Amino acid sequence: MAERALRRWVMTKTVLKVEGMTCSSCIEHVSEALAIEGVGHVEVKLDSGTVEVEHDGSISSGRLIAALQQAGYEAMPAESWPGGSRVTGKVTCCG
Numbered sequence: 862m863a864e865r866a867l868r869r870w871v872m873t874k875t876v877l878k879v880e881g882m883t884c885s886s887c888i889e890h891v892s893e894a895l896a897i898e899g900v901g902h903v904e905v906k907l908d909s910g911t912v913e914v915e916h917d918g919s920i921s922s923g924r925l926i927a928a929l930q931q932a933g934y935e936a937m938p939a940e941s942w943p944g945g946s947r948v949t950g951k952v953t954c955c956g
């Protein structure tokens with residue numbers, strides 16, 4: 862059905878704050894970690910330390926965070942990030 866086919870392309874965007882991303886290798890690692898079924902485009906923004914994940918809506922932010930933690934990065938939903946405070950965590954950068 863056309864309606865069902867269309868639903869596949871309705872993407873949800875989840876923005877996560879990720880600690881410890883500092884170099885282009887981090888972008889690769891984060892992108893690889895988020896290569897989960899159902900995930901579409903992943904945009905890593907080093908400037909803001911955020912990752913924008915487009916997915917089909919079946920993936921919870923908890924699942925994305927778990928995947929990032931497995932890759933060695935602390936992550937949290939961007940909306941629960943205490944704005945303005947500096948990252949206090951350990952440096953996890955691979956570089």
Ligand SMILES: [Cu+2]
Pocket residue numbers: 882883884885886887888954955956
């Ligand atoms: Cu790095």
